[in-house]
Amino acid sequence: MVQNKAFLYKAVPDGWPVPGKDLSVEDIGFDETAPPPPGGFTTKNLYATYDPSQRGRMRDPSIKSYTPAMTVGKPVVSVHVLGKVLKSDTPKIKEGAIVLIKGYYTEEYSAVPESALDRTAVIDPKPGVPLTAYLGALGMTGMTAYGSLHEIGQPKPGDVILVSAAAGAVGQTVGQIAVQEGLHVIGSVGDDRKLDFIINELGFTSGFNYKKENISDAVKRLAPDGIDIYYDNVGGELLDVALQNMKDFGRIVACGTISTYNNSGASGAYGVKNYSSVVRKRLRWQGFIVYDPNIIRWEKERDEKVARWIADGSFKSVDFFTHGIDHAVDGFLGMLKGENLGKSILKIADP
């Protein structure tokens, strides 16, 4: 037995998750002498992603949703775990390979059963593409951004796009894709450092800090002729302001409503008033989940284009690391608070 620290899910949070009570880091042990599970493999894990959707899975299992509830007492399920294979009982996966496992436990060592093989990919990074890009722009986050922007947003060069949570994982990916494709890209962020970053490092056309400037004034100032595409990660007041400032036949890509995730109960929810714009302006407001067929069908195109842009230096894979599984709870809460700039990643061990 070796030490195997895991990021544990201990209880269903009521509102904001409480460290110690709802979430903790504990040693669950790993038998390094045991053979791999039949047909499966074992890993030493290097990275795990943090995603806001994890919060949605920390719920009473009787509440149905598109992803299953996590199991109390087990490690937190990450959207992607990236590990190095220790032992393998399947010819598909070689010892020493780097694997990306979808929807797996956040822990130092894993014994991965055969049943997880169809959500495991062997990673062979293209030249010029960092390993961690497969957790972000070339992972689920990038699929979310690329698929939905094209499927629902229908971008054309010159279109004005407003992106909320623009320095977050999805937001900065959407914004960079839009920059690549010749759109006029406006970002909304909650902090001046993020604002500087999206404009000066990522090439956004403009942006504003919604905590400092009146949102409605900012949108009118930066998009005086209106918005063609609103890429919505947050919901709430900015959604209302966007509705008021859409152009005719505009598209709203409904990706997430992070401003509502830690409200318990709907009674405190923000009420959107400008929904009559949907009729008057003939808007199309559409939601999606990254695993939907109409989103996933963009995967090949995403893989090719985004990898090429990263390799030629015109697109940044922006990682925001929490170093060491001991800090897993803080890293998770930090992401929920919006402390990250780019993709939130828990670094578990050096590659």
Next chain:
Amino acid sequence: MVQNKAFLYKAVPDGWPVPGKDLSVEDIGFDETAPPPPGGFTTKNLYATYDPSQRGRMRDPSIKSYTPAMTVGKPVVSVHVLGKVLKSDTPKIKEGAIVLIKGYYTEEYSAVPESALDRTAVIDPKPGVPLTAYLGALGMTGMTAYGSLHEIGQPKPGDVILVSAAAGAVGQTVGQIAVQEGLHVIGSVGDDRKLDFIINELGFTSGFNYKKENISDAVKRLAPDGIDIYYDNVGGELLDVALQNMKDFGRIVACGTISTYNNSGASGAYGVKNYSSVVRKRLRWQGFIVYDPNIIRWEKERDEKVARWIADGSFKSVDFFTHGIDHAVDGFLGMLKGENLGKSILKIADP
């Protein structure tokens, strides 16, 4: 000169239109001895439609919208005026013809200029189809219903559709089309007589009176497995309840928000809370205006199918008459209050 009473637009209403101050009926005179306008024609008018969109055109002309503001001092513009031609200066329109003019004045006699020819159609009713059907199911109302239901709603036999303002002009048309196409059709109405009518006369599957029953309970009771299509004529609380009860991949056809039309200012507007369903359930929520190309492209199919259904007796053209132009103001306000059952029509003279 003969008497020519007109339904006059006298001032921009602030909230609810005030009879006498904002709207009135007055004689504006008609010279029956004068020749028709060059290239135009004159009519004795038989019918004019009432439509909620007229309220939207009674606004300060500096406020832009998809239809122009009406002109203070002129007659109220109706969506359709149906008249008999008295004199004509164009070979396209013969004396004695029945014509349907889009967007024309509500008055007993009209001198129609050449410029209105492209919005004038000569009507030759098919056997078994009443003349007034061309003001409703075969007019703009029916185009609204048929085009948007198919373009945005994408109905399939067996789908559950909830229709609001279901006994109104658009609502009863949508509901009857859905019945014809094998959907499970639920109507929301504001009065028991309307409820009886949509179920027992129009063949809706079920319905409820939103003024008597808790809306959320009613929807859960009548659509326990959820809604595939919500056809929204009203906005407000029912929209919120619909959002909560949509099935995955459901469609919301955003036709109108009549519950908001007589609120002055947005501050009193209802705030929709359940918008996060758009993401979670991958809803498509889309607005339209009947004159949009994607709606109008259904015109030929609508003309054929709806006329056939009316002629074979399986589809009712439901007219709600206000008799005589002297009652034009009351008829208009009655429609805004929801007193109509079916298409509101001002009858000006016998055919």
